Amino acid sequence: MKILFATDNFYPNINGAANFTLELAKGLIGNGHIVTVIAPAQKFANTVTKYKGIIIYGIRSVMIPPVIHPARTRIPFVDSLNIEKIIKKVSPQIIHIQDHFFIGSQVVDTGKREDIPIIGTNLFLPENLIHYLHPPAFVRQPLSKLAWKQFISIFNKLDLVTTPTVTAVKLIKKLGLKTPVIAISCGVNLTRFTPKKKGNSKATVLYVGRLDKEKNIDVIIKAFAKVLDSVDAKLIITGQGKEKENLEELTRQLGVDKNTTFTGLIPEENLPSLYQSASVFVIASTAELQSIVTLEAMASGLPVVAADAVALPELVHHGQNGYLFKAEDVKQLAEYIVEILKDPVLQKKMSQNSLKIVRPHKSENTVKNYEKIYANLIAAKTLISPVRKYPFFYRVQSRR
Numbered sequence: 001m002k003i004l005f006a007t008d009n010f011y012p013n014i015n016g017a018a019n020f021t022l023e024l025a026k027g028l029i030g031n032g033h034i035v036t037v038i039a040p041a042q043k044f045a046n047t048v049t050k051y052k053g054i055i056i057y058g059i060r061s062v063m064i065p066p067v068i069h070p071a072r073t074r075i076p077f078v079d080s081l082n083i084e085k086i087i088k089k090v091s092p093q094i095i096h097i098q099d100h101f102f103i104g105s106q107v108v109d110t111g112k113r114e115d116i117p118i119i120g121t122n123l124f125l126p127e128n129l130i131h132y133l134h135p136p137a138f139v140r141q142p143l144s145k146l147a148w149k150q151f152i153s154i155f156n157k158l159d160l161v162t163t164p165t166v167t168a169v170k171l172i173k174k175l176g177l178k179t180p181v182i183a184i185s186c187g188v189n190l191t192r193f194t195p196k197k198k199g200n201s202k203a204t205v206l207y208v209g210r211l212d213k214e215k216n217i218d219v220i221i222k223a224f225a226k227v228l229d230s231v232d233a234k235l236i237i238t239g240q241g242k243e244k245e246n247l248e249e250l251t252r253q254l255g256v257d258k259n260t261t262f263t264g265l266i267p268e269e270n271l272p273s274l275y276q277s278a279s280v281f282v283i284a285s286t287a288e289l290q291s292i293v294t295l296e297a298m299a300s301g302l303p304v305v306a307a308d309a310v311a312l313p314e315l316v317h318h319g320q321n322g323y324l325f326k327a328e329d330v331k332q333l334a335e336y337i338v339e340i341l342k343d344p345v346l347q348k349k350m351s352q353n354s355l356k357i358v359r360p361h362k363s364e365n366t367v368k369n370y371e372k373i374y375a376n377l378i379a380a381k382t383l384i385s386p387v388r389k390y391p392f393f394y395r396v397q398s399r400r
Contacts, residue, residue: 001374002034004092006107007099010039011051014240014265015210016292017123020186021098022052027367029053036090038083038103040072046082057086059103084110092116094374099124100154108157117377119160122172123186124151125310127214127287152176159377162370164290167311171289187366188295188358195301195351196276203233203341206278206302208271208293209285211241216284216307218243218250219328223282225254226334231341235260238274275300279347280340286327288312298358303350305336321353 009015011022025035029052041047041058049056059082061072083103087095087110095111097104097120104120111118126147152175155161161181163169169183205227207220217237224235237247237260244262251257266274275281281297286309288294294315297304304322306312318324323336340347 001094001371001378002090002092003028003036003374004087004090004095004107005035005037005039006095006097006104007037007039008101008103009099010037010056012042016186016290017098019292020121020123022054023187023189023363024367024370025054026052027363028370031367031371033371036092038086038107040103042072057090059083080106083107087111087114087116093378094119096121096370096374097154097158100151105154108154112157115381117381118158119162119373119377120155120158122151122155122161122163122168123289125287125289148175155179160373162373165311165314167314168289171310184369185361185366186290186292186295187363188292188299188361190299190359190362193272193275193296193299195299195355201277203231204278204280205233205235205337205341206238206275206281206297207236207283208238208274208281208296209283211237211239211244211247213243214285214287215241215243216286216328217247219284219330219333220282221247221250221254221256221260222330223333223337224260225256226331227337227341228256228259230338233259233279233341236263236274236278237261238263238266240265271296272300275302278302280305280322280337282333282337283307283312284327284333285312286310291315295358295361298354301351301355303340303347303354305333305340315357317353317357321350321357 005021005025007021009018011018025037028035036055036057038057038059040061044060044062046060047058049058063072083106087107095107095116095118097107097118108118126144156178158179161177161179162184163172163181164183164186166183169181173181205224207217209215211217227233248262251260275297281294281302281304283291283294283304283306286307289311291312294304294306294312298315298321304316306316306322306324307327308324309327313324316322316324325332325336340350
């Protein structure tokens with residue numbers, strides 16, 4: 001199949017949505033498909049490049065001010081004709097948009113005119129963007145409503161919508177999405193991320209991800225300060241983001257800086273061994289529609305302590321492969337971490353359960369699911385009842 005991805009957020013950006021798109025493209029190419037991507041160029045010029053077998057048409061872009069996000073964006077209304085030319089040149093059998101922003105919305109309009117089936121994946125939550133604007137509290141809710149309204153207006157034009165969890169499906173349907181929507185996990189490479197037998201190394205608490213406000217890493221650091229009252233442990237914080245300096249200062253204020261390591265962004269090839277070195281993975285974010293890093297941690301055999309928010313409870317089953325703590329409850333988070341670190345038997349049981357729970361999320365399943373969707377839409381051109389056409393996906397969800 002000839003598949004066209006369209007997104008405003010692609011490699012070399014480093015975040016969950018960009019990583020998902022890249023890994024899906026690589027998996028599809030590995031199965032013999034041709035994948036082309038339209039995304040912002042890395043300079044103010046239209047480009048054509050190739051990465052990991054993916055043909056990338058870059059649309060001239062500008063850097064978004066660092067105070068908002070370390071990424072580039074296409075200039076609205078510029079190069080619209082170029083996008084149309086690319087689509088006609090590529091002549092895809094199906095279009096898959098990964099967001100509803102400048103490039104995605106333009107590609108949808110062109111794809112509809114060309115009568116190409118279009119699906120879209122939603123990994124978007126307004127909370128992941130709005131805080132960069134530093135709006136007053138009374139403006140946050142109207143901004144969130146506006147962001148969702150724009151999303152609904154674009155995604156209601158599509159033939160099918162996917163999103164990674166049942167929680168996310170319910171959320172966007174409640175907001176007014178009329179297009180049929182199904183849940184397909186972002187997936188995780190179970191060959192790359194594997195558990196390792198751990199010796200008597202120092203107890204290690206691990207966080208991996210962006211160091212940005214909505215990730216609530218300050219909650220993790222405050223909880224870790226309490227953990228040290230009971231357990232000799234270390235905290236590893238991996239990633240980059242706007243909050244790094246503030247978080248480093250917080251560790252100094254709380255006197256935990258000597259037990260805390262900020263690794264910065266580490267090479268992808270080093271991530272598996274990083275997870276393997278940890279005793280427990282912690283995520284305090286309240287804006288996750290799935291969480292790829294949590295999938296990676298589980299695939300590495302780690303117990304997980306996660307905020308009881310949005311879709312994280314679909315991965316972290318309380319008392320089985322970890323614990324869910326009340327969002328921003330520092331004391332409860334610390335207590336759960338201590339409980340796991342102090343009990344090797346519990347740690348082993350939760351590790352085994354993480355491996356069982358993550359197994360259906362293997363990346364091969366994700367690629368196969370999308371291949372079936374693409375083939376059905378290409379063959380049918382018009383979507384009929386998703387329950388009849390895609391019973392497999394509903395059976396999968398009922399078992400999660």
